[in-house]
Amino acid sequence: LYTSPVFKPRATSTHGYDIVDYNQFNPRLGTEDDFNALVDALRERDMHILLDIVPNHMGVSTENEWWMDVLKHGPSSLYATYFDIDWRPPNRALDDRVLVPVLGDHYGRVLEAGDLEVVYWHGDFYLHYYAHQFPITPESYGLILRPVREHLLTLDYDEWVEMELSSVITALGHIPPFNTQDPDQLTVRRREQVIVRWRLLGLFDKSEAFRAALEQALDDLNGDPDRPASFDALDYLLRQQPYRLAYWRVASDEINYRRFFDINDMAAIRIETPQVFADTHRLTLRLLAEDKVGGLRIDHPDG
Numbered sequence: 001l002y003t004s005p006v007f008k009p010r011a012t013s014t015h016g017y018d019i020v021d022y023n024q025f026n027p028r029l030g031t032e033d034d035f036n037a038l039v040d041a042l043r044e045r046d047m048h049i050l051l052d053i054v055p056n057h058m059g060v061s062t063e064n065e066w067w068m069d070v071l072k073h074g075p076s077s078l079y080a081t082y083f084d085i086d087w088r089p090p091n092r093a094l095d096d097r098v099l100v101p102v103l104g105d106h107y108g109r110v111l112e113a114g115d116l117e118v119v120y121w122h123g124d125f126y127l128h129y130y131a132h133q134f135p136i137t138p139e140s141y142g143l144i145l146r147p148v149r150e151h152l153l154t155l156d157y158d159e160w161v162e163m164e165l166s167s168v169i170t171a172l173g174h175i176p177p178f179n180t181q182d183p184d185q186l187t188v189r190r191r192e193q194v195i196v197r198w199r200l201l202g203l204f205d206k207s208e209a210f211r212a213a214l215e216q217a218l219d220d221l222n223g224d225p226d227r228p229a230s231f232d233a234l235d236y237l238l239r240q241q242p243y244r245l246a247y248w249r250v251a252s253d254e255i256n257y258r259r260f261f262d263i264n265d266m267a268a269i270r271i272e273t274p275q276v277f278a279d280t281h282r283l284t285l286r287l288l289a290e291d292k293v294g295g296l297r298i299d300h301p302d303g
Contacts, residue, residue: 018059048294072135074178074242123197157209
């Protein structure tokens with residue numbers, strides 16, 4: 001029985017080749033128990049599965065945890081070397097950043113139209129652009145939270161809320177930058193961003209004044225299309241991220257990650273790296289070892 005890929009692709013996938021997790025089955029097809037039932041039914045008929053795998057590229061979206069980690073942490077991401085990214089491209093403005101060509105028009109026009117919106121979600125901040133979502137890198141949270149503190153001071157608030165928020169802002173100022181390669185600094189970065197998230201969750205859950213101040217600060221940050229200058233703060237925030245959003249038409253000229261042909265949302269991975277190979281093939285190799293798969297059809301081995 002020949003199958004196209006059965007591992008987890010993007011939720012909207014119609015073909016299964018835009019994998020977002022190599023070590024989970026596609027939930028639209030079923031669970032691992034369902035897969036095992038198929039294997040058993042085939043064995044009863046003296047048959048086996050010829051499994052199609054896609055070790056050359058992944059679908060990039062919010063569902064791909066590896067890719068989202070790269071967008072949040074840049075070169076300091078645990079998965080920065082998993083994707084074939086040129087962190088020192090000819091366009092030096094992209095040093096330590098990934099060009100993400102998803103915009104429907106030039107960046108400035110999209111910005112001033114009010115189509116880019118920063119939102120808070122469970123202790124973290126994200127940028128929304130229609131169906132797209134991008135993480136905000138933790139060390140830039142202070143740019144969002146300092147105006148929150150200013151709004152808070154105009155409200156009726158408990159003293160501990162201002163003290164906790166000020167302490168969080170101070171802690172954010174000491175988070176190592178996303179381009180650090182020092183192992184100790186990487187450890188500090190990972191630890192502190194988790195602690196900051198816990199503390200923001202506490203503030204949001206316990207203080208109505210904090211929630212109101214945060215809502216007002218985000219409204220201000222996201223700008224007003226009738227006042228172009230109101231987008232200056234958002235523009236500055238976005239320039240601090242490990243990625244740069246761009247008009248999709250510039251991809252062929254400036255993109256600095258290898259793709260599957262010229263498809264922007266299919267990013268190539270460095271399968272030649274032993275760790276990437278191991279993490280990509282963990283489930284595949286287990287299925288082979290358990291004799292649940294009789295053979296493989298390897299998609300684009302030339303990659």
